[in-house]
Amino acid sequence: MTKTPDSVSSKPQIITGKARLAGVLGWPVSHSRSPALHNYWLRRYGIDGAYVPLPVKPEQFEAAVRGLQAAGFRGANVTIPHKEAACALADELDPSAQRAGAVNTLVFEEDGRIRGLSTDGEGFVASMDASGISLPASGRALLLGAGGAARSVAAALQDRGLHIAVTNRTQARADSLAAVLPGLEVVPWETWEAGLGGYDLLVNTTSLGMEGGPDPMFRPSLKAASHKLVVADIVYVPRLTPLLAEAEQHGLKTLGGLGMLLHQARLGFREWFGQDPVVDAKTEATVTASL
Structure with a gap:
């Protein structure tokens, strides 16, 4: 057998x-x-x-x-x-x-x-597909962070035709990412929450909100988000991060980080x-x- x-x-x-x-x-x-x-x-x-x-x-x-x-x-x-x-x-x-x-x-x-x-990027878009999340071909995505995961996810989303903006607590790193991937917009860390109404997708690619990480209680305001915003977090410990919990309170569609882990x-x-x-x-x- x-x-x-x-x-x-x-x-x-x-x-x-x-x-x-x-x-x-x-x-x-x-x-x-x-x-x-x-x-x-x-x-x-x-x-x-x-x-x-x-x-x-x-x-x-x-x-x-x-x-x-x-x-x-x-x-x-x-x-x-x-x-x-x-x-x-x-x-x-x-x-x-x-x-x-x-x-x-x-x-x-x-x-x-x-x-x-x-x-990472391939795993992220595969996770989106598996969860039935589709975005407008000319949609806009905002990435929190400018490290290795952000670079890979940004490239994969660009391949999907999305316009990508990136914000990082240290703007020099965001500027470096924009230099590597032409076409990226850099948004100051102090202003990104207020501009959420202009995006279809928000992705946290940092360790903020991760259990045992630098700021496990990271829970930014999503008050300015439009109803169409999809909120994704590549952190998967905990599965429901503070960011995703905030998104759920606003009735927004969410995507946790476990799917990306599995597919990548x-x-x-x-x-x-x-x-x-x-x-x-x-x-x-x-x-x-x-x-």
Whole structure:
């Protein structure tokens, strides 16, 4: 009898001396549910492998990556605050990473090269599609933040034909993002709340509102938003961030960060473990249970 994915999902994880290894590098990294997701897929497909959280300080990032490569890892995901450093470290970039100037997935090739991928933007738009969210072809989106995730999401939304504005507490970083992705508008951090009536989509790409982050109570005012505004948050711990709670109070459509996590993870898993995993209700329920 051929084993289906569901028939192997409840079996113990296979880890031998030949296990394929990957992980997620971040500082902090305790919030990440990527280990729960990837290890679930490893069990589901009966793959000999493991995926581990790797807390790495910014000043130790390159040394950590080189060490993982030397230890035989297949690669790693990269989360806050390492995405731009990962871009600089990679020997080869895929087109999306090259355009965004940020990397969230590293692949260690057998010849010693490091390949950098950017799957955040693809994961975000896939999450929108899966949630049935459609925006006007010439719509306007405002992104909070100007880090690696913002770069990738902005590029993906530009490809959808949206006009993108970005705001950041340090405007110089927003200006740098606008220089990388021509056509972006920079909005001062002090004024973005008042201008929400002119947007179809608001995306928080920062760690503001994240449990254990710099400001877990981040809850900006949405009083100026139009009824058509969709509010998205790439933070998924907690699932209902203060920003999303505020949006719900105003009757606005919302999109949490879990879907982006699930969809952006597929490409890395395929690269490291040789299997294209499915994102389905069981996958979501498994990761949700870990929150």
